[in-house]
Amino acid sequence: MTSAIVVSGLHKSYGSTHALDGLDLEVATGEVHGFLGPNGAGKSTAIRVLLGLLRGDAGEVSLLGGDPWHDAAKLHRRLAYVPGDVNLWPNLTGGEVIDLLGRLRGGLDEKRRDDLLRRFDLDPTKKGRTYSKGNRQKVALVAALASDVELLILDEPTSGLDPLMEEVFRQCIEDESQRDRTVLLSSHILSEVEALCDRVSIIRRGKVVETGTLSELRHLTRTSIHAELAGAPNGIAQLPGVHDLDVEGNRVRCEVDTAQLDAVMRQLSASGIKSLVAQPPTLEELFLRHYEDDVAAEPEVAVR
Amino acid sequence: MNDFVGTGTLVRLALRRDRVLIPIWIVVFVISAAGSAKASIDLYSDKAALVEAARTSNASPALVSLYGRIFDESSLGEVSLFKLTAFGALLVGLLAAMLVVRHTRSEEESGRLELLSAGVLGRYAALTAALIVSASTVIVIGLVTALSLVGSGLDTKGSFAFGLMWAATGLAFAGVGAVTAQVTESARAANGLTAIVLGVAYVLRAIGDSSSDGSTQWVSWLSPIGWGQQVRPYAGDRFVVLLVPLVFLAVLIAAATALIRRRDLGAGLVRPRPGPPRAAKSLRSPLALAWRLHRGSFIAWGFAFLLLGLLVGNIASNVDGFVTSDSAKEMVQKLGGVEGITDAFLATEMGVMGLLASAFGIQAALRLRSEESALRAEPLLATGVTRSRWLASHVLIALLGTGALILVAGLGSGISSGASLGNMGRQVPRMLAASAVQLPAIWLVTALVVVLFGFAPRLVTGGWVLYGVFLLIGQFGEIFNLPQWMINLSPYGHTPRLPGGDFSVTPVIWLTAIAAALTLAGFATFRRRDIG
Ligand SMILES: Nc1ncnc2c1ncn2[C@@H]1O[C@H](COP(=O)(O)OP(=O)(O)OP(=O)(O)O)[C@@H](O)[C@H]1O
Ligand SMILES: [Mg+2]
Numbered sequence: 001m002t003s004a005i006v007v008s009g010l011h012k013s014y015g016s017t018h019a020l021d022g023l024d025l026e027v028a029t030g031e032v033h034g035f036l037g038p039n040g041a042g043k044s045t046a047i048r049v050l051l052g053l054l055r056g057d058a059g060e061v062s063l064l065g066g067d068p069w070h071d072a073a074k075l076h077r078r079l080a081y082v083p084g085d086v087n088l089w090p091n092l093t094g095g096e097v098i099d100l101l102g103r104l105r106g107g108l109d110e111k112r113r114d115d116l117l118r119r120f121d122l123d124p125t126k127k128g129r130t131y132s133k134g135n136r137q138k139v140a141l142v143a144a145l146a147s148d149v150e151l152l153i154l155d156e157p158t159s160g161l162d163p164l165m166e167e168v169f170r171q172c173i174e175d176e177s178q179r180d181r182t183v184l185l186s187s188h189i190l191s192e193v194e195a196l197c198d199r200v201s202i203i204r205r206g207k208v209v210e211t212g213t214l215s216e217l218r219h220l221t222r223t224s225i226h227a228e229l230a231g232a233p234n235g236i237a238q239l240p241g242v243h244d245l246d247v248e249g250n251r252v253r254c255e256v257d258t259a260q261l262d263a264v265m266r267q268l269s270a271s272g273i274k275s276l277v278a279q280p281p282t283l284e285e286l287f288l289r290h291y292e293d294d295v296a297a298e299p300e301v302a303v304r
Numbered sequence: 305m306n307d308f309v310g311t312g313t314l315v316r317l318a319l320r321r322d323r324v325l326i327p328i329w330i331v332v333f334v335i336s337a338a339g340s341a342k343a344s345i346d347l348y349s350d351k352a353a354l355v356e357a358a359r360t361s362n363a364s365p366a367l368v369s370l371y372g373r374i375f376d377e378s379s380l381g382e383v384s385l386f387k388l389t390a391f392g393a394l395l396v397g398l399l400a401a402m403l404v405v406r407h408t409r410s411e412e413e414s415g416r417l418e419l420l421s422a423g424v425l426g427r428y429a430a431l432t433a434a435l436i437v438s439a440s441t442v443i444v445i446g447l448v449t450a451l452s453l454v455g456s457g458l459d460t461k462g463s464f465a466f467g468l469m470w471a472a473t474g475l476a477f478a479g480v481g482a483v484t485a486q487v488t489e490s491a492r493a494a495n496g497l498t499a500i501v502l503g504v505a506y507v508l509r510a511i512g513d514s515s516s517d518g519s520t521q522w523v524s525w526l527s528p529i530g531w532g533q534q535v536r537p538y539a540g541d542r543f544v545v546l547l548v549p550l551v552f553l554a555v556l557i558a559a560a561t562a563l564i565r566r567r568d569l570g571a572g573l574v575r576p577r578p579g580p581p582r583a584a585k586s587l588r589s590p591l592a593l594a595w596r597l598h599r600g601s602f603i604a605w606g607f608a609f610l611l612l613g614l615l616v617g618n619i620a621s622n623v624d625g626f627v628t629s630d631s632a633k634e635m636v637q638k639l640g641g642v643e644g645i646t647d648a649f650l651a652t653e654m655g656v657m658g659l660l661a662s663a664f665g666i667q668a669a670l671r672l673r674s675e676e677s678a679l680r681a682e683p684l685l686a687t688g689v690t691r692s693r694w695l696a697s698h699v700l701i702a703l704l705g706t707g708a709l710i711l712v713a714g715l716g717s718g719i720s721s722g723a724s725l726g727n728m729g730r731q732v733p734r735m736l737a738a739s740a741v742q743l744p745a746i747w748l749v750t751a752l753v754v755v756l757f758g759f760a761p762r763l764v765t766g767g768w769v770l771y772g773v774f775l776l777i778g779q780f781g782e783i784f785n786l787p788q789w790m791i792n793l794s795p796y797g798h799t800p801r802l803p804g805g806d807f808s809v810t811p812v813i814w815l816t817a818i819a820a821a822l823t824l825a826g827f828a829t830f831r832r833r834d835i836g
Pocket of ligand 1: 014018019038040043045836
C-alpha cells in the first residue's frame with residue numbers, strides 16, 4: 001500500500017508559538033482520513049505545510065511522492081484544496097470562481113460541475129460579496145469536487161453548511177471514495193468523521209496522539225457496565241482496565257476498557273450474572289478525552 | 305431619537321481603533337504648516353525679497369495651477385503658506401473622507417457592523433459616530449495648526465483663518481465620504497469615488513486660478529477646495545466664506561441619511577445584479593484574474609490622466625497671458641522666453657503626473673498584500689499556479705499600468721498643447737518623451753512596495769510612507785535646507801526635466817536598474833517566505 005501523504009517529525013513555530021511539535025501523519029492512497037483535534041491544535045498549520053504554503057522548520061513531508069515545498073505547483077495539479085475560511089473576490093460570480101480554480105488546476109469535469117451545483121443547490125450567478133458563509137463554502141467545495149484530482153485536502157469543509165447540505169457533502173465524499181480518491185478531512189464533527197473516514201488521526205498541541213482505524217480506536221474506548229450478580233463480586237477491582245468501580249451489595253457499575261472486556265465478563269459471570277446492561281463504546285468519549293485539557297494526567301495509549 | 309442609540313459606544317470604539325493613526329496625522333499636518341511658516345519667515349526677512357518671490361510665483365502658471373494664486377503679494381503669512389493652502393486642504397479633505405468611509409462602509413463590509421446592529425444600535429449611529437470622529441479630527445487639526453502658526457510668529461487672525469479653512473474643507477469632504485459610503489458597496493469603491501471627487505475639486509480650482517483674464521475664475525467656486533482658498537487667510541481673512549463648506553456639509557448629511565433610510569445594511573444604493581454563471585474563456589490565468597481585479601480602477605485612472613493631460617496642455621498654451629507686468633516680462637526673458645516658460649510649466653506638471661501615476665502603481669502592488677491577507681491568494685497558490693506567476697500577475701499590472709497612464713497623460717498634453725500652439729507634430733513626441741522619462745522613478749517606487757511585500761509583508765503599507773517622504777523632500781527639501789544627500793534620496797529628483805530641460809541618460813538607467821533589482825529581490829524573497 002502506497003501513501004499519499006507521509007509526514008514525520010514535523011515542527012513549525014510562529015514566533016514563540018509552537019504550532020507543530022513533531023507531527024507524524026500517514027495517509028494511505030485511496031483512504032478517507034479524518035484529522036481531528038481541538039481549536040488551535042495545528043490542523044490548518046499542518047495542511048498549509050502540506051500545500052507548500054508554509055515551510056516546516058524541521059521534519060520530513062512527502063505529498064503524492066514529491067516535496068510540497070519544492071514542487072508545489074506541479075503537485076497541486078493533482079490535488080484540490082478547500083480552505084476553512086473561504087473568501088471570494090467580491091466582483092466575481094461563484095460560477096466564475098469555480099471555472100477559474102478548475103482551470104488553474106488543469107481541468108474540470110463539466111458534467112460533475114453541473115451535477116454538484118444542482119446537488120448543493122448553489123446559484124452560480126451571484127457575486128462573491130453577496131454569498132452567505134455557507135454558500136461561499138459551497139463554491140469552494142464544488143470547485144474542488146468537480147476537479148479531476150487524486151487527492152482532496154479539506155479543512156473543515158462543512159463549517160457553515162446546514163444539515164441538509166452536510167448530508168449532500170457526505171454523499172459526495174462517499175462517491176469520491178468509491179472513485180479511489182484519497183481524502184484528508186479535517187473536521188470537528190464526530191458523526192461526520194465516523195460516517196466517512198477509514199482511518200482517523202487525533203492531533204493535540206501539534207502532535208498526533210492517536211491514529212488508527214475506527215475499530216482500533218474503538219478499542220481505546222470504554223464500555224460501561226451495569227450488572228446485578230447472584231453473589232458478591234470479587235476480584236473485579238484488581239483487573240486491569242476497570243475504572244470508576246462502584247459496588248453496592250450485589251450490584252456493580254464500572255467502566256471497562258474495551259480491550260479488557262472479555263476478562264471482566266469472565267470475572268463477573270463467575271459470580272453469576274442476573275442482569276446486565278452494557279453501553280456500547282462511542283468515539284465521542286475518546287475524542288472528548290483528548291479535547292479536554294487535563295487529559296495529560298491520564299496515561300496515553302498510542303496505537304501504531 | 306432611537307435612530308442614534310449606540311453612537312457614543314461607536315465613537316469610543318473608533319477612537320480606540322485609530323488611537324495611533326489620528327494623532328500621527330494631526331502631528332504631520334501641524335508640523336508641515338508650522339515648519340513652512342518658520343522656514344519662510346527666516347527666508348523672507350526682507351520685504352522686497354518677499355514681494356519678488358510672490359510675483360515670481362504668480363507669474364508662473366505651473367505654480368498657480370498647482371498651488372493657487374497669492375492674493376496679497378506683500379503678506380508674509382500668505383507667501384509662507386500658499387503651497388499648503390489648497391494642497392493641504394486637499395490632504396485634510398482626503399483624511400476626513402477616508403475616516404468616514406473607514407468607520408461606516410469598511411465596518412459594514414467586514415460584517416462587524418452587523419454584529420453591532422444585532423445589539424441595540426440605531427440606524428444612523430454608525431454614520432453619526434464616523435462623522436463625529438472625522439469632524440473632531442479636522443477641527444483639532446485646524447485649531448492646533450492655527451495655534452502653532454501664531455507660535456511661529458504669524459498674524460493671529462490670519463492663522464485662525466488658515467486653520468479653520470483647513471478644518472472647514474475637511475468637514476466638506478467628511479460629507480462627501482458620508483455620501484460615497486452609502487452609494488457604493490465596498491470601501492474600496494467608496495474611497496475610489498471620494499478620490500475622484502477630490503481630484504475634480506482640485507482640478508476645478510486649478511482651472512479657475514489659471515484663468516489669465518479672469519473670465520473663468522468663477523470655476524474655483526465650484527470646488528470645496530476653491531472655497532477654502534477664497535477664505536484668503538492672511539489676505540483679507542474672509543471668515544464668512546467658511547459658511548459655504550458648512551452648508552455643503554449639511555446638505556450632504558441630509559442626502560446620506562436619506563440614502564440610509566432607503567437601503568438595507570450591507571447593501572449599496574446600486575443593487576448587485578447577477579453575473580455570468582460561467583467564466584469567460586479568457587479567465588484562465590492569474591494575469592487574467594489580476595486584470596479583472598484592477599480593470600475598473602485602471603480605466604477610471606486612465607480617464608483622469610487623459611483629462612488632466614488635455615487640461616495641462618491647454619493651460620500651457622495660455623502661459624503668455626500670465627505675463628502682464630513689465631517686471632514679469634523681464635523675468636520671462638531671463639527664463640528663456642515664452643517657450644522656455646511653457647516648457648518649464650509642462651515639465652513641472654509632468655512631474656506631478658509622475659507622482660500621481662506612482663500612487664496607482666503603489667495601490668496596484670499593495671493589492672498583493674490585501675489578496676494575501678484576505679486569504680484569497682491561498683486558494684490560487686494551492687492550484688498549479690507558482691508563486692512567481694501569481695506575483696508577476698499583479699506586478700505586471702502595476703508596472704505596465706503606470707506606463708500606460710503616464711503615456712496617456714503625455715499624449716493628452718501633447719495633443720492639446722500642440723493643437724493650441726499649432727505645432728502638433730513637434731509637441732506630441734516631445735510630451736510623450738517627457739512622460740516616458742517619468743517612468744523609471746515611478747517604477748522604482750512601485751518596486752519598493754514589491755520588495756517590501758516579499759521581504760516584510762506586514763510593513764508593506766510603508767510604501768505609502770516612503771512615497772510621502774519622497775513627496776515632502778521634493779516639496780520642502782529646499783525650503784528646509786535639507787542636506788543634498790537627503791534630497792537625493794527621492795527618485796523623483798533624478799528624473800530629467802522634459803520638455804525643455806537637459807536630457808541625461810545616466811539617471812534614467814540607474815533608476816531603471818534599481819527598480820529592476822528591487823523587483824527581482826521581491827520575487828526572490830516571496831518565493832522563500834510563508835504565505836499568510
Ligand atoms: N499566522 C499565525 N501567526 C501566529 N500564530 C499562528 C498563526 N496561525 C496559527 N497560529 C497558531 O498556531 C496554532 C495552531 O493553529 P491552527 O490554525 O493550525 O489550528 P487548528 O487546529 O486549525 O485550529 P481550528 O480548529 O481552530 O481551525 C494556534 O495556537 C494558533 O494560534
Ligand atoms: Mg483550522
